[in-house]
Amino acid sequence: MFEQSLAQTAELVEGRLSEILSGHDRVARGAPERLLAAMRHGTLGGGKRLRPFLLIESARIFGIQDDAVLDIACALEAIHCYSLVHDDLPAMDDDDLRRGRPTVHKAYDDATAILAGDSLLTLAFGLVAGASKIPPEARVRIAALLSADAGAGGMAGGQALDLAAEQSALSEDEIARMQAMKTGALIAFACEGGAIAAAASSEDQRRLRRFGEIIGLAFQLADDLLDETADAAQLGKAAGKDRARGKKTLPALKGIEWTRNRLAALVAEAESELAPFGDKATVLLEAARFIASRDR
Amino acid sequence: MFEQSLAQTAELVEGRLSEILSGHDRVARGAPERLLAAMRHGTLGGGKRLRPFLLIESARIFGIQDDAVLDIACALEAIHCYSLVHDDLPAMDDDDLRRGRPTVHKAYDDATAILAGDSLLTLAFGLVAGASKIPPEARVRIAALLSADAGAGGMAGGQALDLAAEQSALSEDEIARMQAMKTGALIAFACEGGAIAAAASSEDQRRLRRFGEIIGLAFQLADDLLDETADAAQLGKAAGKDRARGKKTLPALKGIEWTRNRLAALVAEAESELAPFGDKATVLLEAARFIASRDR
Numbered sequence: 100m101f102e103q104s105l106a107q108t109a110e111l112v113e114g115r116l117s118e119i120l121s122g123h124d125r126v127a128r129g130a131p132e133r134l135l136a137a138m139r140h141g142t143l144g145g146g147k148r149l150r151p152f153l154l155i156e157s158a159r160i161f162g163i164q165d166d167a168v169l170d171i172a173c174a175l176e177a178i179h180c181y182s183l184v185h186d187d188l189p190a191m192d193d194d195d196l197r198r199g200r201p202t203v204h205k206a207y208d209d210a211t212a213i214l215a216g217d218s219l220l221t222l223a224f225g226l227v228a229g230a231s232k233i234p235p236e237a238r239v240r241i242a243a244l245l246s247a248d249a250g251a252g253g254m255a256g257g258q259a260l261d262l263a264a265e266q267s268a269l270s271e272d273e274i275a276r277m278q279a280m281k282t283g284a285l286i287a288f289a290c291e292g293g294a295i296a297a298a299a300s301s302e303d304q305r306r307l308r309r310f311g312e313i314i315g316l317a318f319q320l321a322d323d324l325l326d327e328t329a330d331a332a333q334l335g336k337a338a339g340k341d342r343a344r345g346k347k348t349l350p351a352l353k354g355i356e357w358t359r360n361r362l363a364a365l366v367a368e369a370e371s372e373l374a375p376f377g378d379k380a381t382v383l384l385e386a387a388r389f390i391a392s393r394d395r
Numbered sequence: 396m397f398e399q400s401l402a403q404t405a406e407l408v409e410g411r412l413s414e415i416l417s418g419h420d421r422v423a424r425g426a427p428e429r430l431l432a433a434m435r436h437g438t439l440g441g442g443k444r445l446r447p448f449l450l451i452e453s454a455r456i457f458g459i460q461d462d463a464v465l466d467i468a469c470a471l472e473a474i475h476c477y478s479l480v481h482d483d484l485p486a487m488d489d490d491d492l493r494r495g496r497p498t499v500h501k502a503y504d505d506a507t508a509i510l511a512g513d514s515l516l517t518l519a520f521g522l523v524a525g526a527s528k529i530p531p532e533a534r535v536r537i538a539a540l541l542s543a544d545a546g547a548g549g550m551a552g553g554q555a556l557d558l559a560a561e562q563s564a565l566s567e568d569e570i571a572r573m574q575a576m577k578t579g580a581l582i583a584f585a586c587e588g589g590a591i592a593a594a595a596s597s598e599d600q601r602r603l604r605r606f607g608e609i610i611g612l613a614f615q616l617a618d619d620l621l622d623e624t625a626d627a628a629q630l631g632k633a634a635g636k637d638r639a640r641g642k643k644t645l646p647a648l649k650g651i652e653w654t655r656n657r658l659a660a661l662v663a664e665a666e667s668e669l670a671p672f673g674d675k676a677t678v679l680l681e682a683a684r685f686i687a688s689r690d691r
Contacts, residue, residue, distance in 0.1 A: 130546075134552055181513075210486045214558075221542050225546065228536070229535070242520055246422065247521060256430055256514070
């Protein structure tokens with residue numbers, strides 16, 4: 100039931116991203132075909148589309164139709180995908196494989212991967228700005244929030260801290276800060292952004308932000324746990340890489356049992372944040388459980 | 396007189412960018428210090444700030460105060476600077492020197508330069524979204540336009556075409572298209588964006604767009620002419636590089652006299668676009684002349 104709902108939204112997002120990146124849509128008109136192809140390579144044909152799903156579901160709580168926030172959801176996915184394209188570069192994590200396919204710089208070249216990432220990031224804000232079914236006041240708030248959560252004080256800053264961690268081991272607190280920025284910020288944005296788009300009350304916006312932060316923590320813990328326990332075939336990418344690089348993760352520091360208990364506690368916290376929304380938040384709660392227990 | 400006016404705006408922009416990149420400002424709060432330092436390195440301490448100047452002067456025609464559009468002007472400069480940081484990378488133009496100083500990847504490292512560029516680009520849209528003295532309706536239009544002009548169909552796409560030109564020589568038309576995207580789009584954005592921020596009529600917005608496109612052409616021609624005729628000390632960067640790489644430019648194809656005549660014709664065109672604004676556009680017209688005749 101939940102996985103079906105996730106798959107349906109993924110199809111919706113895939114379709115719209117495919118349309119946007121065809122080059123016929125306003126937001127990428129006139130783009131060179133090879134650059135567009137690299138952007139498609141880095142964006143289409145895979146991914147659970149979890150972040151767009153969370154954004155769409157957060158807006159749904161307040162009765163907003165999917166199509167009103169679809170371009171904002173696609174913007175969020177474009178940002179997530181740009182970050183993967185750049186993180187995979189030789190100068191960064193140097194990965195050859197992503198979702199079981201060559202990474203963008205392997206399929207094209209480093210320069211094209213840099214420009215494709217830049218272009219996806221730039222496109223994202225065009226999508227937010229042009230989301231005509233959302234009032235301009237909400238669109239500028241969403242763009243400002245996305246900028247904060249994706250930029251130097253959010254995702255990009257978290258990646259910088261993560262790279263620095265290869266030089267000197269981080270403390271538990273530093274790992275938590277890095278992960279809250281690198282992974283948590285965009286997930287928290289998804290939930291808060293959906294609420295802003297829906298013109299929810301400030302209290303409900305804050306509540307969804309906290310929910311997003313909690314499941315962001317759970318997402319990263321589950322990811323690190325997979326890196327410890329899964330193999331490459333399960334992940335579609337190299338496994339055990341963090342360990343091999345000497346990067347400390349919480350599961351590595353605290354053990355697998357501790358991590359499983361912590362994940363259960365986070366799901367309980369997430370549940371209590373959603374309680375005031377009653378049945379309307381059932382799908383989001385299932386998303387929290389899915390995130391905490393996923394095995395790929 | 397004109398150069399004084401340009402220098403005054405440059406100081407204003409430098410001051411605000413410095414404040415933004417201190418990390419205390421809302422838009423970059425919580426950023427890791429080393430990443431912020433790299434962003435400052437790529438942004439502060441140099442540059443004529445021509446694009447912000449054009450934006451501020453375009454808004455001024457319609458009676459808008461500098462401080463109302465300052466953050467949008469800084470956003471534009473942040474995008475220009477991010478593009479330089481990424482273009483200088485070894486995988487792109489591989490430049491060690493910029494404005495007489497080491498490029499960001501030389502002063503820091505490639506990964507930090509990639510992330511600093513990403514962060515500046517992300518920050519730019521946060522600045523536009525948060526420009527509270529401009530109505531939200533205008534801010535979303537400006538953000539959408541900036542996304543189009545900076546992205547795959549604009550500046551980033553132009554850079555992709557420029558890199559492709561190292562493999563196979565471009566025709567005159569292809570060179571013109573590449574330069575209109577790579578350099579022209581942001582300059583045209585500056586002029587149109589100022590008019591949108593000032594809620595100018597659609598006709599005046601289109602007029603300033605055309606003016607921007609004309610001076611964008613002049614800017615690139617003057618730049619290519621400098622690459623042919625100036626030395627590194629004048630430029631603060633390597634000279635004759637395009638030639639050495641086998642990149643064709645219009646001055647290289649058509650000669651120096653042709654280029655000087657073409658520049659004069661573009662200034663005349665620019666002048667006729669500005670005629671309806673009368674004295675209010677004096678500074679912009681001086682900017683057009685400055686751009687066509689600059690020697691560094």
